[in-house]
Amino acid sequence: MLLPFSKNQRHTILLFFFTVGFISLCWVLKTLYFIHEIELAPHKKLLLFSSSGLGLLIGGILASGKSKFKLSFAFLLYLIVSFLLYADVLYERYYDSILHIELLSQANQVGDVKDSIATLVYKTDYWYWIDIVLVAMVLVLFYKKKDKEKTPIRSLTALVVGMAFILTAAFYPLKDNFSDQYKVALTGILPAHIHDLSNTISKKVEAEENALQQTGELKEIRKYLKENQIYQKSSPYYGKFNGKNIIMIQAESLNTFPLGLEVKGEEVTPNINKLIKTSHYYPNTYLQIGHGNTSDAEFVANNSVYPMAERGIYKQYPTNDYLSLAKVLKGEGYSTSATHGNKPDFWNRELAYPKQGYQAFYHINHSKLKRDEIIGMGISDESIFKQMVNIYKEDKKPFYSFIVSLTNHRPFEMPKDYQFMNLPDSLTGTPTGNYLQSIRYFDQALGIYIDLLKKENIWDDTIFIVYGDHYGLLPKDKSEVKKLLNVTFEEKSRFNIPLIIHHPKQKTGETHDIVGSQMDIYPTLTSLLGIDRPLVQFGKPLDIERKGYVGFAYETTRYSFYSDDYDYIASHDGIFSSGKCINNETKKPVNVNACQKGYNKVLKDTEISSFLLKNNLLPQVFPQQ
Template sequence: MRSVLKRIRNGLDTRAGFFTLIVFLFWLKTYIVYQTEFTLGISDSMQKFLLAVNPLPAGLLFFGIALYFRGKKSYWIMMIVDLIQSLWIFSNILYYREFSDFISVSIIKSSGSVSNNLSLSISQIIHPTDFLVFADIIILAVLLFFKFIKVDYSPAKRRYAALVTIASVILFACNLSLAEKDRSQLLTRTFDNNYIVKYLGLNFYAGYSGYQAYHESLTKSKASSKDITKILAYIKKHRSVANMSYYGKAKGKNVIIFHLESFQQFLINYKVNGKEVTPNINKFYSNKNTISFDNFFNQVGQGKTSDAETMLENSLFGLPSGSAMTTYGTTNTFEALPAILNQRGYSTAAFHGDVGSFWNRDNTYKSWGYQYFFSENYYKVKSGYSVGYGLKDKIFLKQSVKYLQQLPQPFYAKLITLTNHYPYELDKKNQTIAKTKTGDSTVDGYVQTAHYLDQAFGEFISYLKKSGLYNKTMIVVYGDHYGISNNHKKAIAQLLGKKSVSSYDLAMFQKVPFMIHMKGLQGGINHTYGGEIDVMPTLMDLLGIKNTDTVQLGNDLLSTKRNQTVVFRDGDFVSPKYSKIGSTIYDNNGKVVTNKLTKKQKASVNKQEARADKTLSMSDEIITGDLLRFYKPSWFKKVNKSDYSYKVSDALKELKAAQKKSGTSLLSENGGVSTESLFKTDAPELK
């Protein structure tokens, strides 16, 4: 036994022995993280094998660099490589826990626009055990420092180093070949980053996301007008015809978009201990003048809220990685709904109780044609007024009235709430409903912040009625994305009253509310399948705006003849008949039918999959190639971003001049008397 230990000890005192040990420890911790921190959907023996193998090619390649050097330099290089690798793993553990995705180069590039207040989220996400990814570094450093492992000063044998490098390349080639065999088009149909990590590893994904970022830049420089011509032909062929029963019903009306942060459909009529979580939204949902969609899905990717806004007002998807608003919002040409309405006499404004730079809104909104952007600088902020990412909803909405009443009518206004945002924390004086008892601390506070949001919504609707805006406005209410990620399966099952949840259940869990309300509108529950990509064409038809030559990838939800395939950003889709989640096909009862489809049914599913791929690819082409610079409808005027200034003094001066010129603002109609007092709130901070 002693002789064995001595041989191991002697082996570790060589450069090759230490190299073997550090590579093994790196592989081990990576594999453990794969199994415990990420939900990669391992479904067969080949995927299990590739998951175990894929850390090795990169490990051999990067650690192998040290073998070209001698002495302490070689050991320093291996330790630094291990530290960098560990930081990458650690960062992805935290990011995945919140977003169910991996960090991309695009996300890193845009981190400055989304970094404020993230320290609070990180403090909630991080677990003490996460730091174990650095354990091997600490142990090896101690062993080297106290000379339990001695540094090998012998000359570097370059041929052995070269063999390790060659072996890493050959191993990766084999890995890639087996991955492509198990998952064809792995790198050409990259809508889900989980597949890249599952098959090729976290390190390869880092390089691949960097390539994607470079490719996006290259794509824009190579794009031409021919690219948009092909897309226009496809859109024309697949555009739904407007439902004339609803077309133009909201013409000339104000439009208010009420953005329910992280709000999911399951909250509608949901109760905790017999108490409704969202009584005001429930009432609005079932109002006879509200069209409520119960099969409406969020379709966001890494951009989350920014993706929801991009779809809502452009009918274009977010990017496969990163955020379109942060990467392209400043420089790209858009033909967004605010600009279209502004050119038809609407005043346009966005309201948000956080800093204007978040998600690059202060630049993107100009590209979209927003005249005004009332961000944090426009609001009174005191201690206790904010939580998490900005002003509490009740305080935010009450102060927003000051500016809303000054907008010349008709207006298009979007109000983005914030309180129902992860990590779902609320001070005790604002907690008016009990937490759920799933045992998941991330999930259980969700109903409390949702209940608070509902109360704020009720106060806002009450103000609209008292002020007279309610009867002159089309009110659109939507949830932007999931609040509870799919990583909380046990808690989700408890919330839904199930023993467990399948991938199909989790797909259905992606439903968010979408409601359109207006006095005289024929309401009811609409069961059509749709998503955020469909909002813009739906609203344009309701407003009676010609919509036969625009570049939009969604279709009017009220059309009687429309394709009901809802495409997710990762390439999966759901529909009334069949849904494809990963490589599994489900029927509308959630039963797996992958191997039970007839030839005709398979052809139908393949057609849906092709449509999903085509739609996502076209959206990516439009955004990354900035293709709208090559095309605009004859009636549309290209947005000039220099027309807008969101500086408080400039904007308020412009708003005052606009009121005087039009005389149609609510404030003007009220003889200059403010309606702010009509907004009643029980916010304890204001008492």
């Protein structure tokens, strides 16, 4: 009886399946390692299914003929997807998300933040790369042992089946409402990225189709936001500071926990502590950043709209029309400016700021700013603060000055001459110690700034705001923070950023325990100024009697929220009833239905924000303005 395959053919087939199996195993193992890092349960069968797809794709390339080019191409494919996986690992560590296709436009900024990226690399990350050498060895073995016979049918079959496996994993089990992490845990990064790409394309088509429905939707949105605006006039401070200057400092990487903290009897933030004693302080304020990070924080604080953009607002919608704080104040006769000590094109600010209503943008290349002191990514905070006081003397009054601080930026490694704290050996040189030194520098620069404002008689005519943009230390640092400072740094405390608002001539401080967010800054200020016009604001003034609330579109599972009464932790599967509702009084889980109202709010607000941004409709909500 004749066997269907010769001995050499059987050897090649066995070698083919061994190679496919080995590549699939390597890929599934490092995918499982990533899923372990994001603390989710993997779906092992689906992961093996999609990983086999990658193995078959590479095997199909090898089986198409004995060629060094095809061998190199097969290895290059595995290397590229390995780089993609590791890029997802680093991005997840900072943004709580995997990379999206829209983010490719930001690749030119990697050089500006390379030191920050370096801090996201862990010592154990060699596990993401150890398989590269092994896969290379197996591919070379296949090349050397394979016969020279071409098997186009076998090759094509492997390629088609491999692609079918990956596409099936991308579209059959995955759903749009699943979180990025949950998609990866189910089927791996390749199906997750394919599903994301498909979703991005379909959303663009859907946006064009929905344009016809805008008129009806705007009517409902207008009614909803007018109801939201009623709260403005119920503040005891409504209109009390009409016509006063506004200086708003967005403090880079400033968390709440360093405020009031002492290390060996030494205050980390003596000047901020002093400011709090004569200001309104909101210790339960939380970030609401998106993929634009710092730039999205400033967008939210100045627009009170969710930053619904995969690339960040300034990248995705830089030339939209807005009803921002600066634009509204410009209409009220204010001179407006934004200041950032980096390059003007960093995060597209040069293009985005005019549409935000800033008449002037002071940056490292501006003729009115001297590069007299460079620390890290740009002009130092102290130098910026000093130079801005001189500019205020020339500005038309009243003025709105928005400043994004820069020196306290990751990796928080301050030059020796700017390390003002005497830290114990246990903290010196650690990420936590470096962060405290950086915070202390910002605090000292801020103190100098306030003293100069007082000296130039600007302070008493100014509403002065300081708030943090996002967390500084990373989730990986939480055990070190706990050990060295006895400070809890879990997700909720990590998202906690300070907000301080000093009223003109205020002498006595007030602490407000209400849960708030960066979204509430803009409506709080328009209430203080008494601006009586309908505005697109999803936040509310923080000085009124109400229940505090902050919803999340990014950084954690979408549609989670914190409030005075309940915290809701949304499920990765996107189903409301799968989430967890925590009573903030008892700190214990309760029936999830207690969180239904808060969930509905963040769902509605994010959908409206997305609709208005995609279709550039913010000014058209109230067209009479």
